[in-house]
Amino acid sequence: MARGYKSNQEITNGVNKSAQAVQAAEAGIRQIGTIARQQTMSMINERASLPIISIQPVVAGAAKKTSSAVGRAKKSFMNIISRGESSSEIEEN
Numbered sequence: 001m002a003r004g005y006k007s008n009q010e011i012t013n014g015v016n017k018s019a020q021a022v023q024a025a026e027a028g029i030r031q032i033g034t035i036a037r038q039q040t041m042s043m044i045n046e047r048a049s050l051p052i053i054s055i056q057p058v059v060a061g062a063a064k065k066t067s068s069a070v071g072r073a074k075k076s077f078m079n080i081i082s083r084g085e086s087s088s089e090i091e092e093n
Helices: 008-046 052-092
Strands: none
16 A cells, blocks of 8 residues: 555554444443432432431532533543544554
């Protein structure tokens, strides 16, 4: 092959590796969401005997932590994708 061009097999391999990376990242994000949801419910259940006015800040705090965890997961996912793109660019050169 001429330099700078990839064979169909190389392209197929690259696409398959990218698909596997996306699937792994999606599974990780789902796992983070599940853990965050479990922790949120645990925090709420621990405080179930408190008066409702006392629980409102806990629920707000749990929601904020869950949102933050999802944001971090998204950022990590984007970093994984950009590192993968950087690696492919390096391999091409």
